[in-house]
Amino acid sequence: xxxxxxxxxxxxxxxxxxxxxxxGGLFAGCPELVGSPFAYARDEEIYGEGEEAEFxxxxxxxxxxxxxxxxxxxxxxxxxxxxxxxxxxxxxxxxTHTAEAISETKVxxxxxxxxxxxxxTRAEVxxxxxxxxxxxxxxxxxxxxxxxxxSAVERVAAFLMDVDDRLGxxxxxxxxxxxxxxxxxxxxxxxxxxxxxxxxxxxGALLRAGxxxxxxxxxxxxxxxxx
Amino acid sequence: xxxxxxxxxxxxxxxxxxxxxxxGGLFAGCPELVGSPFAYARDEEIYGEGEEAEFxxxxxxxxxxxxxxxxxxxxxxxxxxxxxxxxxxxxxxxxTHTAEAISETKVxxxxxxxxxxxxxTRAEVxxxxxxxxxxxxxxxxxxxxxxxxxSAVERVAAFLMDVDDRLGxxxxxxxxxxxxxxxxxxxxxxxxxxxxxxxxxxxGALLRAGxxxxxxxxxxxxxxxxx
DNA sequence: CGACACTTTGAATTATTTCAAGAGTGGTGG
DNA sequence: CCACCACTCTTGAAATAATTCAAAGTGTCG
Numbered sequence: 001x002x003x004x005x006x007x008x009x010x011x012x013x014x015x016x017x018x019x020x021x022x023x024g025g026l027f028a029g030c031p032e033l034v035g036s037p038f039a040y041a042r043d044e045e046i047y048g049e050g051e052e053a054e055f056x057x058x059x060x061x062x063x064x065x066x067x068x069x070x071x072x073x074x075x076x077x078x079x080x081x082x083x084x085x086x087x088x089x090x091x092x093x094x095x096t097h098t099a100e101a102i103s104e105t106k107v108x109x110x111x112x113x114x115x116x117x118x119x120x121t122r123a124e125v126x127x128x129x130x131x132x133x134x135x136x137x138x139x140x141x142x143x144x145x146x147x148x149x150x151s152a153v154e155r156v157a158a159f160l161m162d163v164d165d166r167l168g169x170x171x172x173x174x175x176x177x178x179x180x181x182x183x184x185x186x187x188x189x190x191x192x193x194x195x196x197x198x199x200x201x202x203x204g205a206l207l208r209a210g211x212x213x214x215x216x217x218x219x220x221x222x223x224x225x226x227x
Numbered sequence: 228x229x230x231x232x233x234x235x236x237x238x239x240x241x242x243x244x245x246x247x248x249x250x251g252g253l254f255a256g257c258p259e260l261v262g263s264p265f266a267y268a269r270d271e272e273i274y275g276e277g278e279e280a281e282f283x284x285x286x287x288x289x290x291x292x293x294x295x296x297x298x299x300x301x302x303x304x305x306x307x308x309x310x311x312x313x314x315x316x317x318x319x320x321x322x323t324h325t326a327e328a329i330s331e332t333k334v335x336x337x338x339x340x341x342x343x344x345x346x347x348t349r350a351e352v353x354x355x356x357x358x359x360x361x362x363x364x365x366x367x368x369x370x371x372x373x374x375x376x377x378s379a380v381e382r383v384a385a386f387l388m389d390v391d392d393r394l395g396x397x398x399x400x401x402x403x404x405x406x407x408x409x410x411x412x413x414x415x416x417x418x419x420x421x422x423x424x425x426x427x428x429x430x431g432a433l434l435r436a437g438x439x440x441x442x443x444x445x446x447x448x449x450x451x452x453x454x
Numbered sequence: 455c456g457a458c459a460c461t462t463t464g465a466a467t468t469a470t471t472t473c474a475a476g477a478g479t480g481g482t483g484g
Numbered sequence: 485c486c487a488c489c490a491c492t493c494t495t496g497a498a499a500t501a502a503t504t505c506a507a508a509g510t511g512t513c514g
Contacts, residue, residue, distance in 0.1 A: 068372045076372040091361045097368065119354055126353030127346055131318045133360035138323050140367035145295045145303040147374035148414030152470070179493065187375030189471055194494055211479070212493095379502070406461065416503055421462055438511070 033118060035108030040101035047088060049098045055109040056089035062105025063176045066097045067184065077185040078140070080177065082166060086132055089115060102177050147187045155186040156196040157225045160206065164216055175212040200224055260345060262335030267328035274315060276325045282336040283316035289332025290403055293324045294411065304412040305367070307404065309393075313359055316342060329404055374414045382413040383423040384452045387433065391443050402439035427451055 035058065040046055046057065046064065057064075064081040066088075078097060081087045088099060089112060119126040146155055159182065167173040175182070179190040186193065197214075200206050205224040207215040262285065267273055273284065273291065284291075291308040293315075305324060308314045315326060316339060346353040373382055386409065394400040402409070406417040413420065424441075427433050432451040434442040 068368065070372070070376065074376040076375040078368045078371055090365065091358045092365070096365055119357065120350055123347055123350040123353050126350045126357055130346065130353055130356040130360055133357055133364055134318045137360055137364045137367060138317065138319070140364055140371065141295065141305045141324065144305055144367060144370055144374060145297070147371055148303040148411075149297065149301040178491095184375075190493080191472080191495085192470060194492095195470095198494070405459090417461080418463085418504080419502060422502095425462070 033110050033114060035110045038107050038109055040105045040107070042101060042103050044101050046099040046101060046107070047095050049095055051095050053088065053090055053093060053095045053112055056112050056115055057087050057099075057107045057109050059083050059085050059087070060106045060108055063102040064099055064105060064107075065102050065177070065181060065185075066099045068097050075184045076187065077181060078143075079136075080181075080185065082176075089129070089132075091116075102181065152186075152188055152192050152196050153199065154225050155188065156182075156193060157200060157205065157221050159186055160200075160214065160216060161218065161221060164218075171218065172213070172215040175214065260337050260341060262337045265334050265336055267332045267334070269328060269330050271328050273326040273328060273334070274322050276322055278322050280315065280317055280320060280322045280339055283339050283342055284314050284326075284334045284336050286310050286312050286314070287333045287335055290329040291326055291332055291334075292329050292404070292408060292412075293326045295324050302411045303414065304408060305370075306363075307408075307412070316356070316359075318343075329408070379413075379415055379419050379423050380426065381452050382415065383409075383420060384427060384432070384448050386413055387424075387427075387441065387443060388445065388448060391445075398445065399440070399442040402441065 037060070040062075047053070047055075049068065059081050061083055064085075064087060065077050066079050066081065067075050067077040069075045079087070080102070081099075088095065090096060115125075115129070119129055146158060150158070163175065164171060164173055177185075179193050182188075183190040183193045188196075197206070197208070200221070201208055203220065203224045205217055205220040207217075209215070264287070267289075274280075274282075276295065286308050288310055291312075291314060292304050293306050293308065294302050294304040296302045306314070307329070308326075315322065317323060342352075342356070346356055373385060377385070390402065391398060391400060404412075406420050410417040410420045415423075424433070424435070427448070428435055430447065430451045432444055432447040434444075436442070
């Protein structure tokens with residue numbers, strides 16, 4: 001199950017950064033779409049729902065959350081975006097969600113119009129956009145299954161394994177986001193997330209070391225989901 | 228909240244098909260992508276999760292559900308697809324969900340490779356693919372908010388209003404799918420859906436006439452959601 | 455009419471939430 | 485270097501929304 005919605009980056013790309021990252025381009029083989037660097041502070045808004053979608057972004061460092069929010073404050077995070085991930089490029093004129101930096105974050109940004117223009121003339125660019133959107137769609141559908149049909153333990157376990165995968169699948173990592181962010185991503189409360197992590201720990205599916213560091217026992221993790 | 232990328236179309240829309248349907252093409256302005264007609268019986272599988280994604284489809288009549296299912300039978304319907312809607316075209320080699328006809332259904336199908344080839348050479352085709360995928364993504368994100376953060380009444384009310392919209396917003400229509408399908412789309416049980424419809428009726432937000440016919444009082448409906 | 459599938463309703467159960475304290479962590483400044 | 489503050493995380497107990505199990509009602513179609 002994929003953590004986020006619009007991510008081009010494969011696991012391999014994590015540890016062996018993609019050429020496009022080194023080139024500084026938003027899209028591989030697109031010298032005209034280099035992108036301007038920009039930085040955001042923790043919790044700073046990158047764009048808001050309803051605003052004109054002027055730019056598209058690629059994370060170079062840090063992390064971003066995108067979410068939708070209801071009038072009474074209920075929030076659903078639709079994706080976490082890590083270095084290498086693209087976000088914010090929808091074909092519509094207006095952003096359909098809000099994006100915020102989770103921590104100090106650097107991005108590359110390109111005008112949406114430039115991308116649209118490149119896509120209109122170069123089939124390969126348009127194909128890249130298609131495949132990015134389609135992989136986002138795949139992730140979104142996996143997440144629908146999680147939100148609609150999985151229990152709290154299953155959600156948390158799947159989430160932790162997914163984060164591990166994206167961070168190199170070493171089994172040990174620091175969670176980059178708060179319990180509240182996790183809860184709002186998994187459709188739970190922060191207390192339930194906390195309790196569930198505790199439960200997984202006492203089931204021997206993971207170990208915790210101060211702060212947000214965890215070590216997963218993937219085998220037991222999977223068993224914990226079944227049980 | 229959109230019911231789907233591929234949504235419920237009214238009988239009216241069926242009788243006044245879109246231009247592209249008349250052309251018989253899967254994509255507007257693509258004579259090479261005409262598509263072969265094919266028919267499926269009620270509950271017949273069109274393709275299964277994990278199968279090679281050989282074709283892409285456009286519904287010409289009837290209705291299709293696409294879903295993911297867990298080992299123990301828990302099912303999440305990710306979309307209902309109605310006449311005019313495209314489905315089944317993912318850039319990957321393999322279908323990530325199952326598609327079934329909800330009722331007698333006719334489709335046009337085209338080999339995925341043909342589409343991929345057309346997209347590779349014609350930017351406008353690739354752009355169409357992008358925008359179809361992106362609108363699916365938008366829908367998926369709205370649905371995530373519904374699944375992760377909305378109550379049963381809110382889910383059902385939003386669903387009913389969405390169906391009404393797609394059936395011409397007349398306020399009165401027949402639900403084309405079973406309670407179980409609705410439940411599996413909304414992440415609820417069929418009993419909860421049933422109870423919730425009853426509750427909305429006694430709140431004066433809708434009227435029921437035998438079978439699956441309902442008349443919405445949109446104003447009260449919205450108030451029922453708030454209360 | 456009778457069979458069958460779908461829907462409604464009821465009562466008991468349960469997973470998750472809510473409300474309410476504490477405990478841990480990290481940063482800042484005295 | 486320690487004390488303190490703000491923030492996040494954990495834990496407990498009570499409340500609740502939704503589920504589960506069970507049965508009866510409704511409609512449809514041969």
